Amino acid sequence: MKDKATAPRVPLLEREHVPAEVAAVYDALHKQRGVVPNMFKTLAHTPALAMGMAGFLKALLGDSALPGWYKELVAIRISVMNDCNYAISAHSLSARQKGASAAQISAVQGDFEHGPFSEAEKLGFRCAERLHHSPDEIDDSFFAQLRSVYSDTQLVELFVTASAFELFPRLIGALRIPTTPIPQEVSSGKQA
Numbered sequence: 401m402k403d404k405a406t407a408p409r410v411p412l413l414e415r416e417h418v419p420a421e422v423a424a425v426y427d428a429l430h431k432q433r434g435v436v437p438n439m440f441k442t443l444a445h446t447p448a449l450a451m452g453m454a455g456f457l458k459a460l461l462g463d464s465a466l467p468g469w470y471k472e473l474v475a476i477r478i479s480v481m482n483d484c485n486y487a488i489s490a491h492s493l494s495a496r497q498k499g500a501s502a503a504q505i506s507a508v509q510g511d512f513e514h515g516p517f518s519e520a521e522k523l524g525f526r527c528a529e530r531l532h533h534s535p536d537e538i539d540d541s542f543f544a545q546l547r548s549v550y551s552d553t554q555l556v557e558l559f560v561t562a563s564a565f566e567l568f569p570r571l572i573g574a575l576r577i578p579t580t581p582i583p584q585e586v587s588s589g590k591q592a
Contacts, residue, residue, distance in 0.1 A: 409575045412441035422447045425454045433497065437490055438580045439572060460561060461494070465553040469498035470521060473508045474528050474558065475565045480509050481532045484569035486579045491565075493582055520549040528562035 415426045415436070422444045426436045443450040461471050472495035479487035492505050507515025512525045527546055530537035538546075546555060571577075 406576055408438075408442065408577050410442050410445060412438055412577075413444040414441065418444045418450075419447050422450050425451055429454070433494065434583055435580055438486070438577050439490075439568070442575055442577050456564075460557070460564060463498075464557065465551060466524075466557045466561075467498070469495050469500040469504075470524070471557065471561045472498055473500055473504060473521075474524060474561045476505065476508050477512065477525050477528050478532060478562055478565035479569055481529065482566070482569035482573075484572055486572045486577060487565065487568055489579050489582070523549060524558050527558060531559065531562045532566065 415423050418426065425440065426444075429436045429440060440450055440454065443453055461475070462468050472491045475491040476488055476495060479491060488509065492509075495505050496502070501516065503516050507517070508525065513522060515522075517525070523545060527538065527542070530542065546558075550558065
């Protein structure tokens with residue numbers, strides 16, 4: 401689902417065209433990321449959905465049982481497999497902002513097996529790939545490998561992260577949401 405040169409199917413709503421509660425979400429996203437993602441400018445057509453999705457992603461991709469930067473890398477891996485440039489760009493930025501190295505971000509987009517990752521991290525990427533292909537690929541033997549290095553809480557976060565990023569590329573591709581431009585001050589690392 402590569403970015404298309406066509407216009408988005410649903411207009412992107414700027415801050416001045418959304419209700420106050422969604423404007424607060426925009427402000428929080430801008431403060432955190434330096435930009436409001438175009439996906440949220442689309443979701444804003446349904447304010448409860450925009451606010452719910454913001455809460456879901458904050459809980460999912462923040463530091464908890466698994467570090468936020470690692471979950472961002474899982475999101476990138478799934479986005480690569482779904483050929484979604486929008487999500488690759490967005491989560492590469494977030495991964496960098498949360499502490500992932502340029503080498504890690506690059507490796508997860510290609511051959512993560514030879515990248516700068518621990519064996520447990522590589523196993524998590526393998527899990528995401530298997531889940532992308534089919535839940536049936538998470539057989540008992542593979543799940544036992546996962547359980548040997550991940551707690552139940554970590555497993556839930558890993559599976560929900562991988563599963564969520566099957567949804568977003570489909571939404572983005574079907575509605576033709578354009579990749580969010582990254583402001584120069586954010587891409588150069590000058591944002592405070």
